[in-house]
Amino acid sequence: MVPKYSFNVNSTGNQAVAWAAVEAGVDYFAHYPGSPVNHVEPALQKICAQENIDITFNHATNEHIATLAAAGASYCGARSLVVFKHVGMNIASDPLNYLGYTGLKGGMVIVVGTDPGATCSTGEEDPHWYAPQMNLPLLEPTTVQEIKDTVVRAFDISEKYEVPVLVFIPAKLCYNTDSIVVQKIKYHPKNFHFEKNPERFINVGQKAVRNHRALVERLGRLASDTNFLQGFGNPKAPYAIVTRGITSNHVYESLSHLGLFNEVHLINVEMTYPLNITPLAALLEHKAKIVVIEDQDGFLENQIKMNLFNKLKGDVYGKDIFPVWDEVSYHLVDSYLRKEFKFEEGPEPLAIPVVPERLGAFCEGCxxxxxxxxxxxxxxxxxxxxxxxxxxxxxxxxxxxxxxxxxxxxxxxxxxxxxxxxxxxxxxxxxxxxxxxxxxxxxxxxxxxxxxxxxxxxxxxxxxxxxxxxxxxxxxxxxxxxxxxxxxxxxxxxxxxxxxxxxxxxxxxxxxxxxxxxxxxGDCALQPDPETELKRKTKFISIDNSQCLDCDICYTDLQCPAIERVETLSEDLKIDLDKCMRCGVCIEICPNDAINVRYQHEFSI
Ligand code: SF4
Ligand code: SF4
CATH class of the missing domain: 3.40.50.970 (Thiamin diphosphate (ThDP)-binding fold, Pyr/PP domains)
Structure with missing residues (x-):
């Protein structure tokens, strides 16, 4: 695998994961689809087809299966990428709790779409706590470019420290778009081989204990060998903000808008588990006040308090200021900083468009x-x-x-x-x-x-x-x-x-x-079979308003969006044939036979 040249592409966060997979030379991709990371797989399929790259895809029936299959490929030396959403961590947690014990031969990276604000999920579970429980490194990119770079880097870490690496990407970043730099690589055919090693792969009793200890020691080396801390603003300022993931963008933007970079030392933590404790302690020990700003639970705050207890001059704040629910938005950060730095007046906060809440609906013909x-x-x-x-x-x-x-x-x-x-x-x-x-x-x-x-x-x-x-x-x-x-x-x-x-x-x-x-x-209306496509061209459905008794069953009970009120005083109903999928359901349920079907040949002379 030899880097050939770099080039720029417009990419969403999802697509950046796919580009990273290509750049990192991933051999095996396993996933269970879930928003916000549902577009990674089609993006990777498209790139593979365009670039003539041969990656094996596993469309698993759940996250547990995807994880185990990817582990099997990694045991044999293949680089494997697993993708699912935050709740998938619950399903995959069984194997993930022990894959660090066995270690891996080929790098294994698990990209997890998180969802503070529950924009595309039934809840905003915070999966961060799995990282210490599973003893798995956790990386959190802040931009679309960083997604690509972090996933590539995660493969190197995974292979060097023989441990699966978690990469968490929040929904907002998954759907964000930016121009990113990717590297084109040249593929060579690879041969994979599994080397039997019962000491490593049969985890039971004292073998499990020994492997657990070896894993913890490897993580300790990772935390001391590498530095995942990024500093901005004034390192000598007595006031520090520590942040992670997409929240660091809101903090950066707000500090810059309010002109506060001289008053604040901003530290972004890219690897949130295990923490680079020694360099972090050196940065924070003399600060008068430390505020941790992060989405969801106080994962970072908790670790800082736990690891640096009694080693810091100033107090550490976090979830006593920012809520554990919903996203920590730019506006929340901005209003906190205005209060903290006693801005009587100041630049107007950046405008954020107000988006009405929309609940979604079944499609026409669903x-x-x-x-x-x-x-x-x-x-x-x-x-x-x-x-x-x-x-x-x-x-x-x-x-x-x-x-x-x-x-x-x-x-x-x-x-x-x-x-x-x-x-x-x-x-x-x-x-x-x-x-x-x-x-x-x-x-x-x-x-x-x-x-x-x-x-x-x-x-x-x-x-x-x-x-x-x-x-x-x-x-x-x-x-x-x-x-x-x-x-x-x-x-x-x-x-x-x-x-x-x-x-x-x-x-x-x-x-x-x-x-x-x-x-x-009944097939999904957005994947119509050829018969439905033909019906859409040849079958015409309409409401005979002279026959209609305004019972409203089709409009109010069925609620098909193709059935509309005509904008006249008569309030007649009509069917929008551009939307109608010709499923025939309204025809069947109309108790007054008011919905008619005519075929193309009836109009022909
Ligand atoms: S179900 Fe039939 S009768 Fe009732 S409102 Fe619809 S078209 Fe009219
Ligand atoms: S046939 Fe009736 S129910 Fe089906 S999509 Fe058309 S209008 Fe809606």
């Missing part, structure tokens, strides 16, 4: 819209509970009663079904969730003889994160055979686009017993 309409109809007048799961099916106007984490639909429904006597529970979840871990919950429900109706919403796509293929896109996937083999009591297959039949089948199953799986099929 199979989930029809499914939730049918569920609503089927449970009308009952106190039935609907369990929700992660994915497109959680978009408004969803009717689920909770939204928590992957597989929470079927998982929580089990416990409820076990204890509730007077209420029925229907659990829902996409096929992506089902193969991610839902199938294990189903096996458990069978084992425990729970009465449960689970609806698999199979749109053959991990649609919400960028249409990665789901297992059912593979025609060989025999989900019926799979369900039968684990002992599901009843399997019902039904189309999402027949809401009346679907309503009937759900109603029937509310009285059923045992573990029942309703597999509801």
């Amino acid at each position: 199979p989930h819209r029809s499914i939730f309409y049918a569920i609503d109809e089927a449970i009308k007048g009952t106190d039935t509970i609907i369990g929700g799961d992660i994915g497109c099916s959680s978009l408004p106007p969803h009717r689920t009663d909770w939204l928590l984490c992957m597989n929470a639909g079927i998982g929580i429904s089990q416990g409820m079904s076990h204890v509730l006597k007077d209420q029925q529970v229907i659990s829902t979840g996409g096929e992506g969730s089902f193969f991610h871990g839902g199938i294990l919950s189903l096996q458990s429900a069978i084992l425990n003889k729970i009465n449960l109706l689970h609806m698999v919403l199979d749109n053959r796509s991990v649609a919400m994160t960028g249409h990665q293929d789901s297992p059912t896109r593979n025609p060989k996937t025999d989900y019926r055979g799979l369900l039968e083999s684990i002992g599901v009591d009843k399997i019902i297959e039904v189309s999402a686009f027949n809401p009346l039949e679907l309503t009937l089948r759900i109603r029937q199953e509310l009285k059923g017993k045992g573990v029942r799986v309703m597999w509801v099929k």
Whole structure:
């Protein structure tokens, strides 16, 4: 692998990870798609195709599997990159807790998209605490260029210290765009080999203890050999701000806007675990006041207080000033600095556009819209509970009663079904969730003889994160055979686009017993098959307002965005054929036959 030449590209944070993978000579890429790092894989696929680079891709069905597969490749000498979002750390934590013990041959880097502010997640869990628990180094880039540079550097660290390296990138930075410099490299074919070594790879008893100790010693060497501290402003100032990740940009920008660089020594910590304690202590020991500004929990503040207890002249502040929830924004930093430095007046804060909160919605022709309409109809007048799961099916106007984490639909429904006597529970979840871990919950429900109706919403796509293929896109996937083999009591297959039949089948199953799986099929509207494409050209759907009785079922209950109110006093409805996917659901549910279909040939002479 020889660097050939450097060049500039416009890149998002996601794309910078892909460019880093290419520059670092990654051989193996494993991922589980999740926002905000969902665009890394398509970006890497595109670069590989353009540059004729041969990287092996593993589209794993969950983060645990992605991590183990990448570890296997690294054990054999391949450089491996794993990508998933913050909650994926919970799923991958089992292997990640012990991969440092065994060490690696090829570098292994785990890029994790974090989400302070929960912009694309069900929560803003702070995964930083995993780094000390797992004894894994943690790097936090601050810009798009740094993402590329840090990931490349992380591979070198991983190989030198024989440990997987974590790189955390917050959502804002993942979606940021900048011009970055990347290096083009020349690939050589590689041969990989696994050297058996029971002392290293069989971790049990005293072997595990010895390997744990060796890992801690390697991390100690990493912290003392390298320096990941960046200083700005006045090193002699008695006031220090210590920061990490994207927050350092807000602090830098605010200090610069307020002209405070002479009063403040700003220190950015790029490797937040393990900390470069000795040089950090030297920078901070004589400061009169130290304020740690960071997103989410006080991970850095906590480590500074723990490691430098009684070694500092000034007090350390952090989460007593800045909240642990939401992002620490530029405006929050700016208003704090104005108060701290007693700015009666001063430059106006930089304007930040106010963005209205938008909740998202099902697309026109989305199979989930029809499914939730049918569920609503089927449970009308009952106190039935609907369990929700992660994915497109959680978009408004969803009717689920909770939204928590992957597989929470079927998982929580089990416990409820076990204890509730007077209420029925229907659990829902996409096929992506089902193969991610839902199938294990189903096996458990069978084992425990729970009465449960689970609806698999199979749109053959991990649609919400960028249409990665789901297992059912593979025609060989025999989900019926799979369900039968684990002992599901009843399997019902039904189309999402027949809401009346679907309503009937759900109603029937509310009285059923045992573990029942309703597999509801309907392709994602954004991945239409050729038949739908043809229908869009030849099938014309319209509302006959002379027939329409204004019951509003299609407009208010179904809420398909292709059905609009005509802007006249008559308030007539019309269908926007540019948006309509010809799914036919509105035609079926209209109780007054007011929605008509005409075909192209009917217009021909
Ligand atoms: S469902 Fe039919 S009758 Fe009711 S508002 Fe829509 S078009 Fe009119
Ligand atoms: S056929 Fe009806 S429900 Fe389907 S996309 Fe068109 S307007 Fe919406």
